[in-house]
Amino acid sequence: MVATKKHIVETQGVEFSYGACGGPVPGAKALDGISLRIEKGEFVALVGGNGSGKTTFARLLNALLLPTSGTVYIDGIDTKDKERLWEVRRVAGMVFQNPDSQIIGTTVEEDVAFGPENLGLEPEETRRRVREALRRVGMERHADSPPHLLSGGRKQLVSIAGIIAMEPGCLILDEATALLDPTAREEIMELLRRLNREEGITVLHITHDMEEAALADRVIVMHAGRVALDGKPSEVFSRASLLREMGLDIPQVAELSERLRGEGFDLPSGLLDTDAAVAALERMLAGSRHAVHTT
């Protein structure tokens, strides 16, 4: 099978084990046969419990790690190809969990410029990209601020700007919202949605937060180094009992509607959106009132 350019990420039977002394469980397979395809422009959430292999998978996409067996293609490039390593890393831009250990510059502007400078761009082009990236994340006003004085959410916006400035095809966020407060999370999610919708950047958002995952177009659930579920959020979250078995939560709305369905109420499956759930509940109540009248 030849990787096509249509898929920004394609993995074929990827396995990975940390050496005898590395990783959380030495010698164990962190990834056990992962074959996935992510199309350009998709917004994918990757969820899974601790030790399910999410972070390892993310690092394989950025060629920070290379698969023990199997192949990872980024925009059609094999990540094992040393010649094109930097292209892989530019296309698959990665944002990490802790903003404090990924911001390098002493001012916001200098930090955003770090990536483009590494790509060897002309100063003029770098400046344009920095300005543009800061505008897109709404941080133009803070261009000259020292990063350590910014709030956690803002720092993470700077980190994202630093990646956007490299004009990646795919944005990989490795639990980038885990250390943030709810407002900041919302802000980041909104930004990701906007980047995805307006600029066609593929987003792979790794998260613990199921409410965030519910906002994606597609949810991939990893468990014990394998893909356990893969589909639309409404499909994935309708498998409540399976998710619970894997030690995962499901979004509140999904949980409520699943329980009501379990009690025999007539609700559609796969409800995720609060408004849609309210409408469905109203319809159901109106229906039952009608039923009472006729008897």
Next chain:
Amino acid sequence: MATVFMTLVFLADSYLSFLLLLFFTFVVAGRAGRPFGHSLRGIRPILFIALFTLAVNSFAVKGTPLSEYGILCHITREGIEQSVRMVIRLLLLLTGASILTSTTTPLALMDGLAALMRPLRRLRVPVHELAMMMAIGLRFIPVLLEEGGRIFKAQVSRGAGFTSGNPLQRARSCIPVLVPLFAGAFRRADDLSTAMEARCFRGSAGRTRMKTLEFSRADVICVTAMLALSAVLFCMEFVKM
């Protein structure tokens, strides 16, 4: 430039030359868009040191006593003179340093240093990498300070005492702060290097800078002014002898 200025500050001895230096600092501060008063504000913390220097020097330097009687007989004219000079020197040094750090980001400073050290590249000194290391070091000072403060509070909340006992015990009680701080710093360094790699960092090869340092007219003016100042001071200090 700052180094030349510091040498001059130490060289100057007469009040006239101090006056000239003060005037120079004043003008530079004005041009840099940092009013002199603003720079002075940064000095407040070391005012104590300045006063202490003043006091010690007044007593310690031998010479003609101010008066024959009482405590005043320990204070000498020469002592006071020398200490006043010392304090002025300290103030000038600090204003100079504060002008430098408030107008130039550490990264720009490091770029400048790297440019100056470029000849060392012939000797296979990794100049660019050294500059990068220094810049990152500067960037992480506030982060490590914050982390140190957090660990300190965490230890205090578990009953660690940092303010009691003899100096040895107090020094020993710092270990539970330093060990996690260092461990954290190493972990952070590891994460940072991963993040840098992920952002395509591969050393100086093929790397460009957004802000290239250029030798502009302002630099010419600065160098000329500095040379002129040095020449004038040199004459004032040595020709008179």
